[in-house]
Amino acid sequence: MIRTLIFMGLMAMSMSKAPSCTPPRCVSPLTQTTRETLKLVKEQVTSSIKLTTEKVKRNEVDAHVGNEIIDSLTETIQQIDMLIAASVQLEYTSAKEEIMLFAFRTSQFTSNTLTNLKTLGDLYDISTYSQIETATFFPADSFNIPPEKIDEAKKAIEPVAQRIIRFFGDHPREKFKAVIVCSSTTDGQERNDKLGELRARSVANLLANQMRSKKEFIPTPERIRIKWVALETAVPDFGKPGMVSIIWNLVPASLSQ
Incomplete structure (x- = not known):
């Protein structure tokens, strides 16, 4: 440079x-x-x-x-x-x-x-990978976060959201395209695999909503893409059951096709 x-x-x-x-x-x-x-x-x-x-x-x-x-x-x-x-x-x-x-x-x-x-x-110099404990705010066999647990869920993803917001603040003149990749631990049974996917998407949506509030940095916030990946293609050493993995990707709009 x-x-x-x-x-x-x-x-x-x-x-x-x-x-x-x-x-x-x-x-x-x-x-x-x-x-x-x-x-x-x-x-x-x-x-x-x-x-x-x-x-x-x-x-x-x-x-x-x-x-x-x-x-x-x-x-x-x-x-x-x-x-x-x-x-x-x-x-x-x-x-x-x-x-x-x-x-x-x-x-x-x-x-x-x-x-x-x-x-x-x-x-690339900062960590865009996080693990979030979700067992306490998802009821058994459900992927919906009940109203009384929303604040707890938001608190769990707050460190991730703040990292993204700080990055926006450090690059005030940039516009970004965002993709949130999520995954979750499962026990290998098809029903539980699907439940894990839906829970991961619920957490990712909660984070996406935080990002959508920053419209000045993401020109089309409604187009924030959420992608679920199977465990075998997720980050290694995923952790104990009940964990959701989040990798957030921000692409400068000028580098986006």
């Missing part, structure tokens, strides 16, 4: 000096600096793709969400390659204004890309 800021600073210096020299020689440092910046950003995007792939393999990021992020970042790399190729062609033109405009637009693209990567990195 520091190297990128240095390159961007050099780009700005090159732009400020360009009017006092003769094309095409005056724009050569500018196009070279632009290419170096793009190459560095490409390295960072590639690293983010590798990290996302690892997160998916460890079940820390939902596979569908991870693939969506990877596809978006792959498109970013393709855009970078096209910009690098364009900078080579522009270096041999005498249209200084065209090169200056290209450098300015490329700088905007670079800034937006780095913002996305930082948000993604911040999300």
Whole structure:
């Protein structure tokens, strides 16, 4: 990140000096600096793709969400390659204004890309996995939380909700797409497996409702997706019966297909 800021600073210096020299020689440092910046950003995007792939393999990021992020970042790399190729062609033109405009637009693209990567990195740096004890607020053989137990259930998911809200607060200019992945322990019997799934969804819905109240961060809160996964594909060491697993995924809207 520091190297990128240095390159961007050099780009700005090159732009400020360009009017006092003769094309095409005056724009050569500018196009070279632009290419170096793009190459560095490409390295960072590639690293983010590798990290996302690892997160998916460890079940820390939902596979569908991870693939969506990877596809978006792959498109970013393709855009970078096209910009690098364009900078080579522009270096041999005498249209200084065209090169200056290209450098300015490329700088905007670079800034937006780095913002996305930082948000993604911040999300990967915190724990998005939680286990919630549900045995005390679900009646026997039921997946509905009774009214007298709602406050207890909300208190149980409050730490998770607060982590998400703090993340929103740290990224006030971002918009997100949200996917909540849930799972639950079962005893292997079909009836109890289904009950476990419905209980997990009930808890996830409670969390989703907390997130829906933050409409300024999620443009379409009604589209928060809740996904249940079978235990064999859930996080290892799931815990004792009565536990619900929650993994929340937030995808910057700019990386969402």
